[in-house]
Amino acid sequence: xxxxxxxxxxxxxxxxxxxxxxxxxxxxxxxxxxxxxxxxxxxxxxxxxxxxxxxxxxxxxxxxxxxxxxxxxxxxxxxxxxxxxxxxxxxxxxxxxxxxxxxxxxxxxxxxxxxxxxxxxxxxxxxxxxxxxxxxxxxxxxxxxxxxxxxxxxxxxxxxxxxxxxxxxxxxxxxxxxxxxxxxxxxxxxxxxxxxxxxxxxxxxxxxxxxxxxxxxxxxxxxxxxxxxxxxxxxxxxxxxxxxxxxxxxxxxxxxxxxxxxxxxxxxxxxxxxxxxxxxxxxxxxxxxxxxxxxxxxxxxxxxxxxxxxxxxxxxxxxxxxxxxxxxxxxxxxxxxxxxxxxxxxxxxxxxxxxxxxxxxxxxxxxxxxxxxxxxxxxxxxxxxxxxxxxxxxxxxxxxxxxxxxxxxxxxxxxxxxxxxxxxxxxxxxxxxxxxxxxxxxxxxxxxxxxxxxxxxxxxxxxxxxxxxxxxxxxxxxxxxxxxxxxxxxxxxxxxxxxxxxxxxxxxxxxxxx
Amino acid sequence: xxxxxxxxxxxxxxxxxxxxxxxxxxxxxxxxxxxxxxxxxxxxxxxxxxxxxxxxxxxxxxxxxxxxxxxxxxxxxxxxxxxxxxxxxxxxxxxxxxxxxxxxxxxxxxxxxxxxxxxxxxxxxxxxxxxxxxxxxxxxxxxxxxxxxxxxxxxxxxxxxxxxxxxxxxxxxxxxxxxxxxxxxxxxxxxxxxxxxxxxxxxxxxxxxxxxxxxxxxxxxxxxxxxxxxxxxxxxxxxxxxxxxxxxxxxxxxxxxxxxxxxxxxxxxxxxxxxxxxxxxxxxxxxxxxxxxxxxxxxx
Numbered sequence: 001x002x003x004x005x006x007x008x009x010x011x012x013x014x015x016x017x018x019x020x021x022x023x024x025x026x027x028x029x030x031x032x033x034x035x036x037x038x039x040x041x042x043x044x045x046x047x048x049x050x051x052x053x054x055x056x057x058x059x060x061x062x063x064x065x066x067x068x069x070x071x072x073x074x075x076x077x078x079x080x081x082x083x084x085x086x087x088x089x090x091x092x093x094x095x096x097x098x099x100x101x102x103x104x105x106x107x108x109x110x111x112x113x114x115x116x117x118x119x120x121x122x123x124x125x126x127x128x129x130x131x132x133x134x135x136x137x138x139x140x141x142x143x144x145x146x147x148x149x150x151x152x153x154x155x156x157x158x159x160x161x162x163x164x165x166x167x168x169x170x171x172x173x174x175x176x177x178x179x180x181x182x183x184x185x186x187x188x189x190x191x192x193x194x195x196x197x198x199x200x201x202x203x204x205x206x207x208x209x210x211x212x213x214x215x216x217x218x219x220x221x222x223x224x225x226x227x228x229x230x231x232x233x234x235x236x237x238x239x240x241x242x243x244x245x246x247x248x249x250x251x252x253x254x255x256x257x258x259x260x261x262x263x264x265x266x267x268x269x270x271x272x273x274x275x276x277x278x279x280x281x282x283x284x285x286x287x288x289x290x291x292x293x294x295x296x297x298x299x300x301x302x303x304x305x306x307x308x309x310x311x312x313x314x315x316x317x318x319x320x321x322x323x324x325x326x327x328x329x330x331x332x333x334x335x336x337x338x339x340x341x342x343x344x345x346x347x348x349x350x351x352x353x354x355x356x357x358x359x360x361x362x363x364x365x366x367x368x369x370x371x372x373x374x375x376x377x378x379x380x381x382x383x384x385x386x387x388x389x390x391x392x393x394x395x396x397x398x399x400x401x402x403x404x405x406x407x408x409x410x411x412x413x414x415x416x417x418x419x420x421x422x423x424x425x426x427x428x429x430x431x432x433x434x435x436x437x438x439x440x441x442x443x444x445x446x447x448x449x450x451x452x453x454x455x456x457x458x459x460x461x462x463x464x465x466x467x468x469x470x471x472x473x474x475x476x477x478x479x480x481x482x483x484x485x486x487x488x489x490x491x492x493x494x495x496x497x498x499x500x501x502x503x504x505x506x507x508x509x510x511x512x513x514x
Numbered sequence: 515x516x517x518x519x520x521x522x523x524x525x526x527x528x529x530x531x532x533x534x535x536x537x538x539x540x541x542x543x544x545x546x547x548x549x550x551x552x553x554x555x556x557x558x559x560x561x562x563x564x565x566x567x568x569x570x571x572x573x574x575x576x577x578x579x580x581x582x583x584x585x586x587x588x589x590x591x592x593x594x595x596x597x598x599x600x601x602x603x604x605x606x607x608x609x610x611x612x613x614x615x616x617x618x619x620x621x622x623x624x625x626x627x628x629x630x631x632x633x634x635x636x637x638x639x640x641x642x643x644x645x646x647x648x649x650x651x652x653x654x655x656x657x658x659x660x661x662x663x664x665x666x667x668x669x670x671x672x673x674x675x676x677x678x679x680x681x682x683x684x685x686x687x688x689x690x691x692x693x694x695x696x697x698x699x700x701x702x703x704x705x706x707x708x709x710x711x712x713x714x715x716x717x718x719x720x721x722x723x724x725x726x727x728x729x730x731x732x733x734x735x736x737x738x739x740x741x742x743x744x745x746x747x748x749x750x751x752x753x754x755x756x757x758x759x760x761x762x763x764x765x766x767x768x769x770x771x772x773x774x775x776x777x778x779x780x781x782x783x784x785x786x787x788x789x790x791x792x793x794x795x796x797x798x799x800x801x802x803x804x805x806x807x808x809x810x811x812x813x814x
Contacts, residue, residue, distance in 0.1 A: 192627075194611050335634075338633075339629075356761045356769075360759075407773065411754070451719075474697065477700050
């Protein structure tokens, strides 16, 4: 075990050299032109905000099933199927029909079926029905229909969340899908996420609807911005989808902040027609079910440009413009987890983490020197190289270092010497019975090998499980712990063994003690 | 080592001691329960720093807000406080800004909000579930690893020792009402890894000695093997504890619970490899014959 060929030695030191080179990238002041790799600091060290949002597709599904009512009724009529008792209950439709067989045939047709499309990916229809009694059926979205709605809502939400956050202008945000219903957002350096939370908390569904004089059928009672109760028609003249731009402005007339908007061609036509027909009436601008303002239509607006005023502060006008520009979220988003660390706590954590790393490191080094003298020096060299390699590999992977991650490094320092201790103790035993020192070292290394491997694999298993189940900071711990084990094995079995061989092979026979 | 210590004579005593401690831990966990942090219980946590305010002032401001169970305590250096608010329904979206605004308005001081965390009820129960799964999975993975590398008796023995370590560590957390959060789960998993590591080293030697001396019975073999590896066991525990103590003392408040759990775990894990895992082999009637069947598998 003590013989190293030239090529082996060369490879060992080449690996060390390359990894150390990567480790050194972290300590350069300027950005390196050739390799741009660094260990990222986790939010708990650099400060910032972590948000986990969840979409709630219940209302969306209710709306989608309502959209099916008219097409299904038309299907009945066009095919002479008599129906009665058509009801909507939350996420399903109930109807009584006689001729279920005929309905079944049409409902499950794959030919250009617009009412109930066949989803090829899932080999399933969008809707399904079940018989409740002899002639009553319940129509609802199938499992895969729901999945499709949910997935597209999530994709769309992520896109809009990204637009809103980019618009606010935070640095390097991370926006990722988490599972089937969640969006993970990391905002490094952000001290207070309240504004972002506010912006993401609004779906920003904008509608223009006419105010009607009386509370006839088909109106909603809404409270206007200055407290009066208005009957607003349910019919939507135009929605936020027609907007192509929105900007905050200061109105020339009264110096109030307003939001000016520009409509697309189709929207401008619709808006022009509606305003021409309803001059003198009031138009309610409704955002997420609340009236922003309800101005009177003084003249037809055909240019496709308009303005919303409504007692805004300039910040509110800016945010409203931002929301309108980014588009409406398909479903409301709920913040289900939030973690924010201020920059000064992050700095404190780096300081205390580094301090405990240095102190722990020195304590272990002194202890090993005291215990093993010259071989302690070898173990310590291996330990230092071990740290260097750990940092190097973290850099190559561009891993994220967290506070528990630093704890993982310190723990690695404490546990890394174990491999060398196991080997040295084994050699000590061999030296008792073995006359040839070289042979004793050789068998010591060989016999300890399996034990060292077994012992480290158990910790590696724990680290892997921790990595796959943990989140955020804990994951950082699993990463450093896991990589630490690999570098420990490398340094003990290649570097320390090589150094030991140099000491043993170059010394005279009986002066080696361990 | 010249002075051999007769460990096996102490096995019975140690096992009674372990059993008592194990049962006490279970009883405490059942009746007193674990003190879950917001990671697992849901709720809001705020760490703030401000000059010239004390915990009771903060408490009175928060109590006027009708937030339910509020806990305020000093945390780390002078002027630092930690606030924990129980989860009330799912209004987490607004509660943080309300608390912040109220504190800033009512307390005449510049408040630095150093850390704010809010975990909803759904997420917290998921985190708890995945924590339990992770610990269980790690125990099962160890069971299989040792089963593959050794014999089933060894894998049962080591799993009992691991179970002993995890339960007693959590039991001590329950007795001392220390908070269980995500980092404690990480600590427990690391303890599982560390304790296993320690056990494997001794088991490895037991296996070797069983092959070498088939005249000796398992108690004598265990004694011999524990003594053979004792120096290593002690040195590794010492270096690991040195590193952990350094985190415990200098690593700041956030890592304190984690490093405390790890220190407990290293001590208990080292103890259990000698006094729980080894006697278990006698309990499972391991002899040199146990190894014979699969002799070729053992030495790779």
